[in-house]
Amino acid sequence: MNTRVSSLFDLSGKTALVTGASSGIGHHFSHTLAAAGAQVILTARRIEQLEQAVTEIQTNGGSASWLKLDVTNQASVEAAFSNAMTQYSRIDIVINNAGIASGGNALDVTEKHWDDVISTNLKGAWLVAQQAGRCMSADGKGGSLINIASILGIRVMGGVAPYAAAKAGLDHLTRALAYEWARFDIRVNAIAPGYVVTDINRDYLNSPQGDKARKRIPQKRFGRPEHLDGAMLLLASGASSYMTGSTIVVDGGHLQSSM
Numbered sequence: 020m021n022t023r024v025s026s027l028f029d030l031s032g033k034t035a036l037v038t039g040a041s042s043g044i045g046h047h048f049s050h051t052l053a054a055a056g057a058q059v060i061l062t063a064r065r066i067e068q069l070e071q072a073v074t075e076i077q078t079n080g081g082s083a084s085w086l087k088l089d090v091t092n093q094a095s096v097e098a099a100f101s102n103a104m105t106q107y108s109r110i111d112i113v114i115n116n117a118g119i120a121s122g123g124n125a126l127d128v129t130e131k132h133w134d135d136v137i138s139t140n141l142k143g144a145w146l147v148a149q150q151a152g153r154c155m156s157a158d159g160k161g162g163s164l165i166n167i168a169s170i171l172g173i174r175v176m177g178g179v180a181p182y183a184a185a186k187a188g189l190d191h192l193t194r195a196l197a198y199e200w201a202r203f204d205i206r207v208n209a210i211a212p213g214y215v216v217t218d219i220n221r222d223y224l225n226s227p228q229g230d231k232a233r234k235r236i237p238q239k240r241f242g243r244p245e246h247l248d249g250a251m252l253l254l255a256s257g258a259s260s261y262m263t264g265s266t267i268v269v270d271g272g273h274l275q276s277s278m
């Protein structure tokens with residue numbers, strides 16, 4: 020194969036920071052980034068899981084380290100980015116992935132529940148994006164910020180109002196930051212997954228209600244974290260050097276049918 024084509028998704032020499040890397044999509048992406056050659060900084064609140072994931076990556080020949088980071092706490096986000104910059108000098112890729120689920124009739128949503136969801140899924144993503152932007156613009160080299168949004172930020176269903184509002188906000192934030200930071204060569208894009216089986220939804224997807232949801236997906240199956248690898252590697256690598264402000268939907272066709 021032609022060298023230019025075979026190295027399109029190569030991340031050798033790049034440093035990538037992943038939030039919410041202790042489980043699910045963030046954990047999986049950390050492995051994928053390392054396999055593509057990046058040095059990966061796994062961040063989350065649960066240190067034991069991070070230590071284990073770092074060991075797994077290193078055992079597979081990859082390069083990884085971990086930092087504690089709570090996306091809802093500005094001081095924690097700033098400290099993690101500052102530590103990462105001290106250790107690696109620059110951050111080329113940030114996967115803005117940490118998030119929590121939300122369920123329940125809108126009439127019953129409490130103020131605390133609303134605050135928790137917005138604080139993690141929108142404000143938390145903003146705090147991470149801002150630090151990413153500051154680090155990537157500091158030396159003029161830019162980078163790639165990838166926000167993990169959701170198809171629920173594009174189209175709605177019942178019982179997810181705070182989550183859908185937060186993800187719609189994140190999707191639009193993607194475009195606002197792409198517009199503002201293009202001058203720094205920072206590309207800001209999003210991935211909007213459909214149902215991907217992880218801790219966030221495993222119980223629901225395995226229930227009879229989940230099975231009904233599966234039948235509404237044109238491909239008639241739920242996604243797995245590895246189904247997002249292609250979109251993530253495209254956005255993380257130079258293969259997408261002329262893409263910014265885009266949202267890539269990876270959902271088995273779910274947006275084309277009823278939710």
Ligand code: NAI
Nearest residue numbers: 039041042043044089090116117118169214215217218219
């Ligand atoms: P998950 O529950 O396995 O992973 C979420 C991660 O975020 C966990 O590691 C969790 O500890 C971390 N996290 C939560 N609050 C945090 C905080 N305050 N600070 C730092 N880390 C925190 O779930 P999954 O599915 O891997 O979710 C990852 C992202 O993908 C989320 O943003 C979610 O909304 C999004 N997503 C997931 C879909 C799915 O079907 N699994 C569909 C669409 C979007």
